[in-house]
Amino acid sequence: MIDKEKAKLNPRWQWTKFIVVTLLYLVFLLWVKSWWGLLVVPFIYDAYISKKIHWQWWKNSDGPVRFVMSWVDAIVFALVAVYFINLFFFQNYVIPSSSLEKSLLTGDYLFVSKVSYGPRIPQTPLTMPLTQHTMPLFNCKSYIEWPQWDYRRVKGLGKVELNDIVVFNYPSGDTIVTNDNYQAQDYYTLVYMLGESILSQNNPNIRLADMTTEQQRAFFSKAYATGRKYILENQPTYGAIDSRPTDRRENYVKRCVGLPGDTLQIRNKVVFINGKANKEPDNVQYTYFVKLNNVTLTKLLGDEYEPMRKELGISEEDLQSLSRLHGYDVDNNLILNDNVKQYDGYMPLTHKAAEELKKRGVAKAVVPVKDTDIYGGMVYPLNAFTGWTRDNYGPIWIPKKGQTIRLTLENLPIYERCIRVYEGNDLQTKGRQIFINGQKADRYTFKLDYYWMQGDNRHNSADSRYWGFVPEDHIVGKPLFIWWSSDPDRNGLSGVRWNRLFRWVDNIK
Numbered sequence: 118m119i120d121k122e123k124a125k126l127n128p129r130w131q132w133t134k135f136i137v138v139t140l141l142y143l144v145f146l147l148w149v150k151s152w153w154g155l156l157v158v159p160f161i162y163d164a165y166i167s168k169k170i171h172w173q174w175w176k177n178s179d180g181p182v183r184f185v186m187s188w189v190d191a192i193v194f195a196l197v198a199v200y201f202i203n204l205f206f207f208q209n210y211v212i213p214s215s216s217l218e219k220s221l222l223t224g225d226y227l228f229v230s231k232v233s234y235g236p237r238i239p240q241t242p243l244t245m246p247l248t249q250h251t252m253p254l255f256n257c258k259s260y261i262e263w264p265q266w267d268y269r270r271v272k273g274l275g276k277v278e279l280n281d282i283v284v285f286n287y288p289s290g291d292t293i294v295t296n297d298n299y300q301a302q303d304y305y306t307l308v309y310m311l312g313e314s315i316l317s318q319n320n321p322n323i324r325l326a327d328m329t330t331e332q333q334r335a336f337f338s339k340a341y342a343t344g345r346k347y348i349l350e351n352q353p354t355y356g357a358i359d360s361r362p363t364d365r366r367e368n369y370v371k372r373c374v375g376l377p378g379d380t381l382q383i384r385n386k387v388v389f390i391n392g393k394a395n396k397e398p399d400n401v402q403y404t405y406f407v408k409l410n411n412v413t414l415t416k417l418l419g420d421e422y423e424p425m426r427k428e429l430g431i432s433e434e435d436l437q438s439l440s441r442l443h444g445y446d447v448d449n450n451l452i453l454n455d456n457v458k459q460y461d462g463y464m465p466l467t468h469k470a471a472e473e474l475k476k477r478g479v480a481k482a483v484v485p486v487k488d489t490d491i492y493g494g495m496v497y498p499l500n501a502f503t504g505w506t507r508d509n510y511g512p513i514w515i516p517k518k519g520q521t522i523r524l525t526l527e528n529l530p531i532y533e534r535c536i537r538v539y540e541g542n543d544l545q546t547k548g549r550q551i552f553i554n555g556q557k558a559d560r561y562t563f564k565l566d567y568y569w570m571q572g573d574n575r576h577n578s579a580d581s582r583y584w585g586f587v588p589e590d591h592i593v594g595k596p597l598f599i600w601w602s603s604d605p606d607r608n609g610l611s612g613v614r615w616n617r618l619f620r621w622v623d624n625i626k
Contacts, residue, residue: 135165138165173190207232209228211225215435216579217578219430224614225614230594232274234592234595240268244259250367284596286593288588290366292305293360294355294356307348312340312347316336337530363591372570374388374390375581378515383507396626401575402573403486405464406462407460410481429467429470435464442462442463457486488509495583497581500533507583517567521562536553539588569587599620
């Protein structure tokens, strides 16, 4: 022990440690290309060599001060280390919803690599570690909005590839309503939905299909203004309207099914890239109408059918959706085809699970849900009439950095958010003319790459079909493996999905 203490005081040993630490630090600065970090080198020199600053003064203090400060020192060091590691190397992410089932399951904990695609230099650097945007308990912002740094990404090991599962910041999360009951709902969808509903009540004969492009644009502009005004006038219900910086928006995880420069189209549920059908995930799910065979929902949720539910991967959430058809959908006039009322309900299923329910006599009929059966929600772009649905969508060209597109009033709604919000331009229209930063424009060259993300649970996923492109500055990282998995439907050890532990995400195709 005495020899170790002498070694610590040995000038040669101190110089060795200083050189090693400094070299590692300089390699890091070279990687992130941030030479402001050189200001820290004199402090590293002092900590190991000159020792002019008494960094651990509290070690010579009285008992209580020494005890308290030792804990403060340990906590501060841990927070700084976690902040640094999460920022540049990896972070934990838990699957909160069923949008990627049955590929990634609710309750899967992912080890997400920032190095795979290259970590971002923090845009909002002053934030509390281990929080995304809100402080637990205090329910206030966990970050300070100043300073805001421009987007810059450090070189990574690779780039986003087709069919990669990717963690990213929710693009449409730049604006939110602060009431907890509505924070999970997309702000823009809520505004347009409210606005269109109010305008339709005042004029039930509105037919967008009969309008010119200019008239449609005027209608959607009025709908947005009306919906926003309604929210502002009803703050006790919705809360205030607030904004979030890019890196403080919610983290989402989806599968990348479209790359920059690709032309994507969905035909009868199948994604086509540049005219070629993309491979569907092995465990892709769609929604099926179900006619039960003398079995009740309560019985399906009971112990008798527990083994079957576990084998087929049918969750309690899946079964609960059976009750929507004759309840929520009827009450909200979402049924487009009255013939579907013959079924007991609908639920998300893999093709295998749908077949097994019929084989085992649990269901008399299991039939895929179509666009013409149930209203699937408003799709992107929200400010245009396209006739697109979640199962028949596009074609749509995905913007690529450096490529130029011809702008028209017809395709402007698709790219307007990219130009105005993600790339920070002022965009106005006068009649059929488009003005960008005050200049008349009929073309635009994109500054960022964009991606198209979808969930494997195709009828139960809030994805690019509803809020559009994911800009490159929103990409967080790549999930490498599942380090823990717990089934929310089961307790204790029976809820641990042992077969999923340390499973590589790249192997989930």
